Amino acid sequence: MAFPDRIERTVEVAQPPGQVWAALTTAEGLSGWFGHEAAIDLRPGGSASMKWDSYTADMRVERVEEPAVFGFTWHIYGLPEDDPRRTYVEFTLEPAGTGTRLTVVESGFAQLSEDAYREAYGGNTEGWASELGELAGYLDAAS
Amino acid sequence: MPPPDIEAIAEQVFVALADPSRRAILAALASGGPATATDLAARLPITRQAIAKHLALLAEAGLVTAEPGERRRVRYRLHSAPMQVAQQFLAAMARDWDRPLGALKDHLSKGDTQ
Numbered sequence: 001m002a003f004p005d006r007i008e009r010t011v012e013v014a015q016p017p018g019q020v021w022a023a024l025t026t027a028e029g030l031s032g033w034f035g036h037e038a039a040i041d042l043r044p045g046g047s048a049s050m051k052w053d054s055y056t057a058d059m060r061v062e063r064v065e066e067p068a069v070f071g072f073t074w075h076i077y078g079l080p081e082d083d084p085r086r087t088y089v090e091f092t093l094e095p096a097g098t099g100t101r102l103t104v105v106e107s108g109f110a111q112l113s114e115d116a117y118r119e120a121y122g123g124n125t126e127g128w129a130s131e132l133g134e135l136a137g138y139l140d141a142a143s
Numbered sequence: 144m145p146p147p148d149i150e151a152i153a154e155q156v157f158v159a160l161a162d163p164s165r166r167a168i169l170a171a172l173a174s175g176g177p178a179t180a181t182d183l184a185a186r187l188p189i190t191r192q193a194i195a196k197h198l199a200l201l202a203e204a205g206l207v208t209a210e211p212g213e214r215r216r217v218r219y220r221l222h223s224a225p226m227q228v229a230q231q232f233l234a235a236m237a238r239d240w241d242r243p244l245g246a247l248k249d250h251l252s253k254g255d256t257q
Contacts (some may be wrong), residue, residue, distance in 0.1 A: 004235050004236075005235070007235060007238055007240060009240045009241065011244050011247075011248065013251055014216075014250055014251070014255070015251045015252075015254070015255065019251060019254065020247075021179035023247060023250060023251060024247075025251055032253075033243065033247045033249070034168045034243055034245040034246070034247070039213070041221045059232070067254060076149065076231060076234045077234060077237070077238065078233065079231065079234060080227075081228055085231065102244075102247075104244065105239055106240070108237060109170065109231050109232070109234060109235035109238075110231065110232075110235070111231075112150060113248065143252055
């Protein structure tokens with residue numbers, strides 16, 4: 001198996017980096033294409049959020065290098081609310097002619113906290129083997 | 144500590160889930176809580192022998208744990224940690240950037256015409 005830790009996409013848009021930057025880093029811009037509602041405190045460590053009908057994403061702004069790099073972390077969609085793992089999303093804007101080459105990289109899908117590792121891997125090595133032996137014996141006796 | 148071999152954990156989860164009988168056992172434990180092999184045999188159209196075999200595989204994948212108990216009443220409990228590992232692989236594949244990026248393109252070109 002080779003599952004991705006990171007996802008990368010590049011698109012070319014006709015608008016210059018400054019205009020793309022505004023769409024990525026302002027509440028007005030983000031709510032125009034990404035979420036239905038957005039709020040953002042644009043500084044490293046600042047919080048941001050986006051709302052859809054039934055889901056709210058809370059983000060933490062990490063990198064702000066106008067108009068070239070914008071990065072944030074957020075909760076991994078699809079994981080339970082209380083799961084502490086987050087992925088890092090970074091938008092890179094490069095001038096391309098009169099437009100912009102926009103790259104988005106989301107990374108951290110394959111991370112695993114030490115606790116989760118211990119629980120997933122170490123937690124099941126004892127106990128059940130002997131119990132299963134007993135189960136097999138019980139079923140043999142019952143059949 | 145060695146680097147976590149999360150692919151191995153996830154692979155065991157996906158192998159476990161590939162079988163309809165094992166999915167039925169996991170679903171029964173998820174919805175009804177811990178149960179003995181006998182309970183499961185009564186609730187599912189699966190023989191006790193087959194249930195024992197499946198429980199062994201599920202335990203090896205870390206998806207169920209046996210509760211210590213009286214010899215004939217060993218109860219099996221769902222253990223969700225490996226599921227959480229598998230979930231992050233699913234999350235990577237379910238993440239859709241193409242649609243939002245398409246929406247961004249549309250949003251930007253709308254701005255041009257205003």
